[in-house]
Amino acid sequence: MIGDATTIVTRIADSIGERIISGALLPGVPLRQDHVAREFNSSHVPVREAFRQLEGQYLVMAQPRRGVRVAPLDAKSVKEIAEMRAALEVVALRNSAPKLTSADLARVELALIDGDNAETIEEFEKANRLFHQALVASCGMPRLLASLDGLQLANSRLVFAMARSAGWRPRSNQDHRLILQALRARNLDQACNLLARHIQTIERLAFLA
Known part of the structure; x- marks a missing residue:
């Protein structure tokens, strides 16, 4: 069960990360947990963990009251x-x-x-x-x-x-x-x-x- 959860987290983080790196997701674009969870047919828990991984890779930023957004390129x-x-x-x-x-x-x-x-x-x-x-x-x-x-x-x-x-x-x-x-x-x-x-x-x- 833990392995399955890890696989889902990795799949979400890799997919969103590739879109950010390629420019398909532009700086400042909001990333909604519910939208991502629906796309990957998952609960919100692996989505939150994937967002944390992406934040550790400097690809997204979590901001109070603004949620998670694609990190800037200024x-x-x-x-x-x-x-x-x-x-x-x-x-x-x-x-x-x-x-x-x-x-x-x-x-x-x-x-x-x-x-x-x-x-x-x-x-x-x-x-x-x-x-x-x-x-x-x-x-x-x-x-x-x-x-x-x-x-x-x-x-x-x-x-x-x-x-x-x-x-x-x-x-x-x-x-x-x-x-x-x-x-x-x-x-x-x-x-x-x-x-x-x-x-x-x-x-x-x-x-x-």
Whole structure:
């Protein structure tokens, strides 16, 4: 029974999350518990839990007397997400890098190559997410990784929004290449500095589109 409830919560959270990330649900749109429960043929309990998961992923906001709404994508929110990601992902990389094996670095490079070869924004976004996850997967800090997964989803939402407003074309990600080169050279400080700068770049680009 618990397993069934968990499956329903995950299904609701994943479905609503995909709509928010893709832009099908716009910033500020209200999410009504009764409407969502009816759509997924569920009670309100799993819907509330799904909303809590989405809030932990920075995709929705619960506000007193206003209910749950899709989180904003304004300059203040983008800056907050970028600064949080830059700080936390660097901490994760500092703990992960000393443990990276040749096989781990090969996975990082594969994600880089997939990003370079991406022909659609969906393929690029998936490769980009896998690259960042592969960098820090060995850090041994599950709570930190869970926080980063949520921040990465918020970042993916921004990537799609930028692609909608400014278009997207296939291109090589030089920042990723430089980070990998620094890790292969065992230059951790350089890799961390490059990573922080790379993450904060999206904040500067977001509202130039």
